[in-house]
Amino acid sequence: MSSGTGTLLPRSLIVPALLGLAFLVVPLIALIARVQWNTFWDDITSTEAVQALGLSLGTALAATGFCVLLGVPLALLIARSSPRIAAVLRALVTVPLVLPPMVGGVALLFLFGRRGWVGGLLAEAGVALPFTTTAVVMAQTFVALPFLVLAVEGSLRATGADLEQVAAGLGAGRWMILRRVTLPLAAPGLIAGVVLSFARAIGEFGATALFAGNAPGTTQTMPLAIYTAFNGAGITQGTAVALSLLLLVTALAVLLLVRGWRGEAPRRGVPG
Amino acid sequence: MTAALSARMRVVRSSAFELDLDLELAPGERVAVMGPSGAGKSTLVAALAGFVRLDAGRIQLDGEVVADASVRGTTVRRGIHVAPMDRGVVLLGQDARLFPHLSARENVAFGPRARGHSRTDARRAADEWLDRVGLAGFGDRMPAQLSGGQQQRVAVARALAVEPRLVLLDEPLTSLDIQTAAEIRMLLADQLRSTAVVITHDPVDALAIADRLVVIERGMVAQHGSVREVLLHPATPFAQALSDHVRIAGRIGDAD
Numbered sequence: 001m002s003s004g005t006g007t008l009l010p011r012s013l014i015v016p017a018l019l020g021l022a023f024l025v026v027p028l029i030a031l032i033a034r035v036q037w038n039t040f041w042d043d044i045t046s047t048e049a050v051q052a053l054g055l056s057l058g059t060a061l062a063a064t065g066f067c068v069l070l071g072v073p074l075a076l077l078i079a080r081s082s083p084r085i086a087a088v089l090r091a092l093v094t095v096p097l098v099l100p101p102m103v104g105g106v107a108l109l110f111l112f113g114r115r116g117w118v119g120g121l122l123a124e125a126g127v128a129l130p131f132t133t134t135a136v137v138m139a140q141t142f143v144a145l146p147f148l149v150l151a152v153e154g155s156l157r158a159t160g161a162d163l164e165q166v167a168a169g170l171g172a173g174r175w176m177i178l179r180r181v182t183l184p185l186a187a188p189g190l191i192a193g194v195v196l197s198f199a200r201a202i203g204e205f206g207a208t209a210l211f212a213g214n215a216p217g218t219t220q221t222m223p224l225a226i227y228t229a230f231n232g233a234g235i236t237q238g239t240a241v242a243l244s245l246l247l248l249v250t251a252l253a254v255l256l257l258v259r260g261w262r263g264e265a266p267r268r269g270v271p272g
Numbered sequence: 273m274t275a276a277l278s279a280r281m282r283v284v285r286s287s288a289f290e291l292d293l294d295l296e297l298a299p300g301e302r303v304a305v306m307g308p309s310g311a312g313k314s315t316l317v318a319a320l321a322g323f324v325r326l327d328a329g330r331i332q333l334d335g336e337v338v339a340d341a342s343v344r345g346t347t348v349r350r351g352i353h354v355a356p357m358d359r360g361v362v363l364l365g366q367d368a369r370l371f372p373h374l375s376a377r378e379n380v381a382f383g384p385r386a387r388g389h390s391r392t393d394a395r396r397a398a399d400e401w402l403d404r405v406g407l408a409g410f411g412d413r414m415p416a417q418l419s420g421g422q423q424q425r426v427a428v429a430r431a432l433a434v435e436p437r438l439v440l441l442d443e444p445l446t447s448l449d450i451q452t453a454a455e456i457r458m459l460l461a462d463q464l465r466s467t468a469v470v471i472t473h474d475p476v477d478a479l480a481i482a483d484r485l486v487v488i489e490r491g492m493v494a495q496h497g498s499v500r501e502v503l504l505h506p507a508t509p510f511a512q513a514l515s516d517h518v519r520i521a522g523r524i525g526d527a528d
Contacts, residue, residue, distance in 0.1 A: 166369045168357040169321060170383035170434055180382070184373045 028248065035245055036238040043242035051217050052225035053246060059133065059221060060202035063140035064148075067197045070141075071148035072190070076182070078149070079156035090153070097146040104142050105210030112138070112211075135212035136219050140204045144197035151196055155189020156182070195258050202251060222247045274335045276301065276467035277438055281319050282328035282341075290327075291315045291491040295469070297438075299334075302468040304482035304499060306475070308510050312491040313471045317442050320469065321363050322356035333360060333437045357386075360437035366446045368423035370415040376402060376426045377411030383434030401429035405459060421452035428459060432466065439468040445477060457481065475503060475518045487511050 036043075043049060078089045096104055112119040112129045122129060129135050163185065167177045183190070205223040212219040214228060222243060229240035277297040284290040291312040297303055307313055318324040320331065322338065330340040330352075338354040338361075362383070370379050380398035385391065402411055405425040415423055424444065431439060444460070445453040461480045470482050478485050478499045485499040487510065495507040506512040 162369060163371060165323065165356065166363070166371075167382065167386070168355070169361065169363045170386055170430065171357055171360070172382070172386040173357060176386055180374075181371060185371075187373075 031241060031244055031248075034237075034241050036241070039238055040242050043239045044246050046239075048216055048220070048225060048229075049239075049243055049246065052220055052222045052243070053250065055133070055136070055217070055220065056202055056222040056247070057250070059136045059140055060198055060204075062137045063144055063201040064194060064198045066137065066141045067145050067148040067201075068190075068194065071145050071193065071197070072152055072183075074145075075149045075152035075156055075186075076178075078153045080161065090150075093146050093149050096142060097150075101139075101143050101204065101206030102210055105139060105207035108135075108139060108142060108207065108211040130211060131213040131215065131219060133212075133218050136208055136221060139207035139211045140201035143204050143207055144200040147196040147200050148193035151193030152186055152189045155186040155192075158189075159185045191258060195255060198254060199251060202247070202254075222250075275299075275332070277320075277331075277333055277469075279320065279331040280329035281316070281326055281331065283315050283319050283324055284327045285315060289491060291319065293486075293488060293491070293493050295486065297467050297469070300465060300467055301484065302464060302470060302482045303484045303486055304470045304472055304478035305486050305488060306472060306478060306514060307488040307494075311488045313488065314442075315491070316488070317363065317440050317469075317471060320438065320440055321361050322354060322359050325353050326351065360434075361440060362431045362434055362436040362438075363440045363442060364427055364431045364444050366443045368415070368420075368427035370423055370426055370430070372415050374415075375411060376407065376413050376415070376418065379415070379426055380430045380433050383430060387434065397433055398429070401433045402426070404463060405429045419452075420448055421455060424448060424452075424456050425459065428456065428463070432463060436466055439464065439466045441468060441470040441472075441481075443471055443473065445472070445474070475499075475514045479503075479518065487514075 074089075074093070078086050078093070081089060109130060110116050112122070112135075114120065114123050114128065114130075119129065129138070159182070163181050164177050167181045172180070202221075203223060204221070205227065208219065208221060209224060209227075214220050214224045216225075220228070226240050226243045226247070229243060230237055232239075275296050276299040277295060279295045281295070282290065282292045289310070289312070293312075293316070295303070295316075305313060305316065315324065319326060319339075326339050326341040328341045330342065331338050337352055338359050339352060341351040343352050370376075371382065374382065377395060377398045380401050381391075381394035384394035384397050389397070399408075399411055402408060405428050407422060407425050407429070410418070410422065410426075413422075415426070418426065428444075441460070445456055448456060457477060457480050464481065468481075470477060472478060482499055485497065485502045486493055487495040487502060487508065489508060489510055495502055495511050497505075502511060503515045503518055506515040
């Protein structure tokens with residue numbers, strides 16, 4: 001990394017670069033150093049921990065699935081709109097990204113709560129969303145969707161509509177163009193988007209806490225379990241540390257899995 | 273005999289420019305269209321391919337109306353406009369524009385697949401076409417592993433494999449080096465059996481590939497006739513420049 005083009009840049013940049021790296025890595029080392037290994041196994045195999053991990057993985061995967069189902073069409077809409085409309089749509093998608101997740105949770109509560117616009121109708125039908133596992137998935141989808149949309153949209157815009165026109169000229173229908181040209185070419189963005197939105201979903205705390213609550217087994221995901229353990233009266237912080245490590249390892253495993261898959265996918269530039 | 277292409281096109285692009293020309297091609301006929309920059313060549317291609325709507329006029333392919341701006345009623349407010357994928361018009365441009373994620377074989381098989389052929393049949397047809405364009409055995413290569421000339425050969429095979437009603441060649445040799453361009457020019461002269469409109473800036477292309485030459489300027493036909501006739505008796509300064517160009521190259525005499 002230090003050879004090649006890097007040598008033409010100011011050498012002093014190495015100082016903030018290494019500081020930045022240290023700032024990201026050292027806290028995690030500090031976390032691992034605090035692990036109480038004598039109770040570690042019991043901590044991560046406790047009912048709460050296993051439930052929280054299972055719930056986190058399940059809800060985050062479901063949320064990522066919804067992000068793909070809703071986000072890819074939305075990304076397509078933005079990427080193929082006129083520049084002005086695309087700018088407006090992109091701004092709307094970015095809002096939840098800059099919003100504190102807590103505010104998102106409150107907003108979801110106001111819409112889907114018992115007295116909300118949609119929640120009121122659902123309540124009449126006997127359905128209550130807040131403080132259910134469904135609410136966890138909704139909160140995660142709300143905060144993760146922008147990541148997927150922006151990643152996929154960037155990739156779609158880079159590819160452009162040229163090859164879609166070529167495909168149409170060869171007689172391909174709209175679905176065939178989408179399936180065999182547009183989506184395969186957007187694959188790098190889609191994979192990046194899936195990774196980002198999954199990571200965002202599995203780490204989600206604020207919106208979940210407000211909209212879904214903190215009930216072990218139904219809405220207490222890993223981040224909420226960690227928070228509870230850390231603040232819990234009478235419980236050692238060791239549990240929180242052990243759970244944090246478990247979440248860290250899980251996230252890394254997912255990341256490596258997707259990276260490995262991405263390595264196999266053909267990634268070639270568009271000629272011309 | 274019905275014309276393969278019968279087009280009367282008027283497309284208003286801005287207050288400063290409009291395309292207004294007629295084009296009639298017999299089945300299998302290859303017509304070169306030449307003109308200075310901004311003469312309306314790109315608009316012509318887009319109108320025939322179906323990427324822009326006509327403001328007036330109509331386009332018929334093999335007797336079928338694919339665009340008609342005069343038909344307006346309660347159901348067809350903006351006239352008839354058959355979508356690009358349903359026209360049977362295939363475009364071969366300056367860049368090969370191969371699908372980068374598909375092998376050469378799958379690129380050529382794409383059109384036959386789109387027309388409902390089975391995977392096996394489409395691949396067989398693709399291999400035959402790759403053979404015809406001189407790329408036998410290259411089917412498994414990805415576009416990035418092919419040279420510019422090879423990519424353009426694949427693009428030719430891909431375009432012709434769909435047995436189009438009309439081929440639009442839009443400066444297909446411009447981005448190639450002289451030697452490769454000459455090879456592809458030969459290939460087109462040899463393999464192009466479909467009715468074709470050839471947009472070019474090089475009169476050598478017109479001589480080699482086309483039967484007739486239409487010179488367009490400011491969106492209108494400035495001169496038309498057999499390629500030889502137009503080059504021997506240029507009627508406008510632009511046509512004169514074309515003529516001078518080939519005279520220097522000494523190719524008019526070789527044309528027959």
